[in-house]
Amino acid sequence: xSIQFDRKIHQTLENANLQxxxxxxxxxxxxxxTQIVSPAELPDYQELRTEAHDLKKHVMENLDxxxxxxxxxxxxxxxxxxxxxxxxxxxxxxVGLAKERGARxxxxxxSMTSEELDLNxxxxxxxxxxxxxxxxxxxxxxxxxxxxxxxxxSLHKTRYDVAELFTKNLGVEREEVPEKQTxxxxxxxxxxxxxxxxxxxxxxxxxxxxxxxxxxxxxxxIRLTTSAPKIxxxxxxxxxxxxxxxxxxxxxxxxxxxxxxxxxSVYTSILSGPRREGEIDGPDEFYVVLLDNGRTRVLADxxxxxxxxxxxxxxxxxxxxxxxxxxGHSFPWVYSGPIGAIITPxxxxxxxxxxxxxxxxxxGACAEVCPVKIEIPELLLTLRGEVRKAETRDRKNLLEKxxxxxxxxxxxxxxxxxxxxxxxxxxxxxxxxxxxRSAPALMNIGPLRAWLSQRDLPPAPPKSFRELWRRx
Amino acid sequence: xxxxxxxxxxxxxxxxxPGQAAADSPAARIRIPEVDxxxxxxxxxTRLEELAGHxxxxxxxxxxxxxxxxxxxxxxxxxxxxxxxAECGIAALSGVRSGITDRAELRELCATAEVGITSADYAxxxxxxxxxxxxxxxxxxxxxxxxxxxxxLPRDRILTGLDxxxxxxxxxxxxxxxxxxxxxxxxxxxxxxxxxxxVHGPGEVTVVIVG
Numbered sequence: 034x035s036i037q038f039d040r041k042i043h044q045t046l047e048n049a050n051l052q053x054x055x056x057x058x059x060x061x062x063x064x065x066x067t068q069i070v071s072p073a074e075l076p077d078y079q080e081l082r083t084e085a086h087d088l089k090k091h092v093m094e095n096l097d098x099x100x101x102x103x104x105x106x107x108x109x110x111x112x113x114x115x116x117x118x119x120x121x122x123x124x125x126x127x128v129g130l131a132k133e134r135g136a137r138x139x140x141x142x143x144s145m146t147s148e149e150l151d152l153n154x155x156x157x158x159x160x161x162x163x164x165x166x167x168x169x170x171x172x173x174x175x176x177x178x179x180x181x182x183x184x185x186x187s188l189h190k191t192r193y194d195v196a197e198l199f200t201k202n203l204g205v206e207r208e209e210v211p212e213k214q215t216x217x218x219x220x221x222x223x224x225x226x227x228x229x230x231x232x233x234x235x236x237x238x239x240x241x242x243x244x245x246x247x248x249x250x251x252x253x254x255i256r257l258t259t260s261a262p263k264i265x266x267x268x269x270x271x272x273x274x275x276x277x278x279x280x281x282x283x284x285x286x287x288x289x290x291x292x293x294x295x296x297x298s299v300y301t302s303i304l305s306g307p308r309r310e311g312e313i314d315g316p317d318e319f320y321v322v323l324l325d326n327g328r329t330r331v332l333a334d335x336x337x338x339x340x341x342x343x344x345x346x347x348x349x350x351x352x353x354x355x356x357x358x359x360x361g362h363s364f365p366w367v368y369s370g371p372i373g374a375i376i377t378p379x380x381x382x383x384x385x386x387x388x389x390x391x392x393x394x395x396x397g398a399c400a401e402v403c404p405v406k407i408e409i410p411e412l413l414l415t416l417r418g419e420v421r422k423a424e425t426r427d428r429k430n431l432l433e434k435x436x437x438x439x440x441x442x443x444x445x446x447x448x449x450x451x452x453x454x455x456x457x458x459x460x461x462x463x464x465x466x467x468x469x470r471s472a473p474a475l476m477n478i479g480p481l482r483a484w485l486s487q488r489d490l491p492p493a494p495p496k497s498f499r500e501l502w503r504r505x
Numbered sequence: 506x507x508x509x510x511x512x513x514x515x516x517x518x519x520x521x522x523p524g525q526a527a528a529d530s531p532a533a534r535i536r537i538p539e540v541d542x543x544x545x546x547x548x549x550x551t552r553l554e555e556l557a558g559h560x561x562x563x564x565x566x567x568x569x570x571x572x573x574x575x576x577x578x579x580x581x582x583x584x585x586x587x588x589x590x591a592e593c594g595i596a597a598l599s600g601v602r603s604g605i606t607d608r609a610e611l612r613e614l615c616a617t618a619e620v621g622i623t624s625a626d627y628a629x630x631x632x633x634x635x636x637x638x639x640x641x642x643x644x645x646x647x648x649x650x651x652x653x654x655x656x657x658l659p660r661d662r663i664l665t666g667l668d669x670x671x672x673x674x675x676x677x678x679x680x681x682x683x684x685x686x687x688x689x690x691x692x693x694x695x696x697x698x699x700x701x702x703x704v705h706g707p708g709e710v711t712v713v714i715v716g
Contacts, residue, residue: 253706
């Protein structure tokens with residue numbers, strides 16, 4: 034485990050306010066979901082999940098076909114498609130277009146994909162102003178932090194933090210009431226929307242047969258970002274594809290329910306191309322940037338390909354006992370929770386944070402709530418195997434390997450097993466009722482001490498089962 | 506160029522060749538229940554009110570006009586070019602601007618209007634949703650910029666739900682650059698999970714069902 038990972042986890046665990054905030058927020062989202070996917074509410078919920086899984090599987094297995102179909106349809110509607118292999122290519126495209134059009138002011142709609150690219154910093158580096166317009170993202174941007182949660186970026190911030198940030202950065206009177214703070218943000222951001230030259234969004238889904246970008250939100254900032262400026266650019270991972278607009282009947286029923294416990298989010302926009310002949314408003318130019326950034330590598334791995342089915346609803350975070358304790362900022366990359374634990378090693382390499390796939394109890398709650406049925410616990414196990422394999426290759430775990438070989442040898446030899454059992458029982462102070470970790474001396478040394486620091490066993494009974502059996 | 510590079514990587518990953526047709530896709534899952542009109546209206550109203558939206562039933566277009574006139578009394582309102590609003594006489598109410606076809610002018614007016622009045626192409630009964638298809642008749646901004654939104658539509662536009670909408674419009678992007686589903690007032694809970702309405706879009710949504 035890296036020192037940073039360890040330190041961030043402990044910081045979160047020691048912060049009582051943060052613990053309460055994360056636990057309450059995720060609990061509310063979790064309960065909302067449970068209620069709204071219940072059989073009384075949505076009798077065919079399980080069928081919808083299976084359908085969504087099958088559709089995603091189908092798209093991934095034929096992805097080149099759907100990308101080309103999508104591209105043809107965007108162009109038929111007067112828009113343009115740009116492929117980008119990484120953050121540099123996305124930035125180059127946006128900066129190039131901004132220069133050509135004389136655009137300087139950019140409004141942004143919340144997008145995990147652009148977080149993944151550090152897009153704002155990159156654009157600012159080129160002298161462009163990129164303002165986040167989702168309230169939570171706006172707060173996080175003012176604080177120069179990463180989103181804490183996929184759908185609730187600022188859930189770690191209190192109203193007092195927000196008051197501090199607003200007075201310091203916006204030059205407004207201190208205000209500690211959330212309603213009034215929201216009104217301040219509305220006013221400040223409204224001016225940004227009306228002055229913006231360019232709007233950048235992500236995409237919840239890309240629809241191949243329509244050449245459409247689908248965006249789901251509650252605030253209205255995405256509608257403003259995509260409709261007010263003269264240029265709209267959607268930056269989306271290639272895995273966001275679905276075959277047909279009619280498949281929205283499946284995905285939209287699952288997405289908001291799983292993420293926030295709503296039947297539908299307040300606004301769902303299905304957008305394709307610039308404004309048409311006669312339409313009064315909407316952008317004059319429409320671009321979709323299709324991003325690889327490691328996705329084709331994941332696609333090539335048959336066993337782990339399903340990681341790309343993710344809709345980024347956040348349900349696995351809300352239900353995860355580990356996320357609910359260690360929070361979003363402990364995770365080593367922008368994607369947190371169970372989904373972060375499986376995609377981070379695949380995008381950045383398992384060496385980035387080898388402890389990540391192990392930071393799970395494998396309870397399976399994430400797989401149970403996943404709307405597209407990604408087998409997260411199985412993938413975590415596969416990744417654990419890969420971490421160990423890499424360690425073996427680098428000869429990092431010789432001692433552990435030796436210990437397990439010894440263990441296997443003892444376990445497959447009954448007489449040795451019995452002897453070892455007796456020896457262990459002798460070392461554990463059963464009469465005092467103490468547990469093995471409290472045993473003195475022999476057990477608590479060297480690497481065993483580290484191993485036992487996270488594990489414990491009840492005291493050994495006076496007689497083993499084998500002994501009792503023989504004397505029955 | 507990255508396009509060819511990325512497509513090549515994908516084909517290599519999947520063992521596919523350029524131009525190869527896709528395998529058969531699982532069928533789209535469209536299920537349209539039978540729900541009579543009164544039940545649709547009840548469901549629409551219940552869902553919308555759960556989200557703190559308002560729903561008003563008007564027996565006739567004249568009644569709808571009277572309701573809207575009272576709702577906007579003394580306020581500065583902007584109406585879309587929807588023929589149905591003209592039919593109801595709402596576009597011609599005093600204090601209502603309408604007939605805007607210029608983008609810059611529309612933005613200016615939307616930014617200052619207190620109420621935006623539109624019709625809606627459809628409403629979805631099972632979620633309390635309005636369906637707005639962008640066209641010369643309906644601009645995007647009128648249902649978005651003003652702090653209050655009033656939508657007036659005849660009852661026969663209430664569909665059972667999303668499935669029926671997608672059955673009627675399997676390819677919405679062939680007709681419009683923007684189809685937006687509006688389900689209740691704009692909201693956020695980004696500060697301490699406290700629900701606040703009207704963060705960027707309208708905090709008040711009122712739907713008038715005529716007939």
